Amino acid sequence: MTTTIAKALAVxxxxxxxxxxxxxxxxxxxxxxxxxxxxxxxxxAKYQLTNSGGENPTWSTTKLYGGGGAVGGGVAGxxxxxxxxxxDLQSYQSAEINRLTPxxxxxxxELVLINKLNDADIAAMKSRIAELDxxxxxSEKEVADLSNKLTQLxxxxxxxxxxxxxxxxxxxxxxVQIELIRTDVYRLTELKRTLTDxxxxxxxxxxSLRQRKEQLSSQ
Numbered sequence: 001m002t003t004t005i006a007k008a009l010a011v012x013x014x015x016x017x018x019x020x021x022x023x024x025x026x027x028x029x030x031x032x033x034x035x036x037x038x039x040x041x042x043x044x045a046k047y048q049l050t051n052s053g054g055e056n057p058t059w060s061t062t063k064l065y066g067g068g069g070a071v072g073g074g075v076a077g078x079x080x081x082x083x084x085x086x087x088d089l090q091s092y093q094s095a096e097i098n099r100l101t102p103x104x105x106x107x108x109x110e111l112v113l114i115n116k117l118n119d120a121d122i123a124a125m126k127s128r129i130a131e132l133d134x135x136x137x138x139s140e141k142e143v144a145d146l147s148n149k150l151t152q153l154x155x156x157x158x159x160x161x162x163x164x165x166x167x168x169x170x171x172x173x174x175x176v177q178i179e180l181i182r183t184d185v186y187r188l189t190e191l192k193r194t195l196t197d198x199x200x201x202x203x204x205x206x207x208s209l210r211q212r213k214e215q216l217s218s219q
Contacts, residue, residue, distance in 0.1 A: 034078045046092075047071065047085040049078070061085045066092075118216050125213045132206045139199045146192050150185065157181045 037043070048062045058074035059081035071088045075081050160178055 034082060037082050043082070043085055043089065046089060049081050049085065051078075061088075063088070122213060122216050125209055125216070129206060129209050129213070132202055132209065136199060136202045136206065139195055139202060143192060143195050143199060146188055146195065150188050150192065153181060153185050153188065157185065 046063065046065050048064055050060050050062070052058045052060065052074065059078055060074045061071040061081050061084050063069050063071060071084050075084065157178060160174060160181065163174060
């Protein structure tokens with residue numbers, strides 16, 4: 001009788017053991033892969049998980065940032081250690097978000113202000129470029145007018161010289177006129193050179209402002 005009961009109990013224990021084994025396999029197969037979680041880049045970069053080994057091993061979690069320090073105490077299983085590390089990482093990330101949010105808000109406000117200033121600078125540059133364009137056009141017209149006048153004066157001088165050849169009796173008077181005309185020609189030539197230099201400088205300034213406008217527009 002006792003032997004029969006013992007055999008029945010042995011069979012029951014065997015069956016239950018097989019059942020628990022199947023349950024464990026099912027949980028292991030369908031549950032989270034903790035070894036993969038242990039190698040997750042975000043955790044591996046900031047935490048070190050250590051198994052103490054021995055008869056009753058425990059897992060400890062150590063921070064690798066912010067001066068180090070243990071996260072919780074020793075726990076019996078890897079899942080508990082990883083969970084503690086993940087919670088600590090979430091707390092750290094939340095603290096970083098709270099710390100950076102005011103800086104981001106401030107930077108966004110500064111960016112809006114910079115954009116406004118850039119828009120104002122671009123508008124001022126456009127106005128200045130238009131003004132310089134008008135000045136350059138006026139200078140070009142003035143140079144053209146002076147060139148025409150110089151040509152006319154040179155023609156007059158040539159005609160005067162011809163007239164002097166025809167009228168010997170007025171040589172003295174015509175020579176005075178010629179000298180005056182030559183003086184005007186020299187003065188106008190120098191004035192033309194000065195205006196030409198001024199026109200070149202205006203064009204250089206205009207090109208510089210255009211380049212500055214393009215740089216501001218590309219930012």
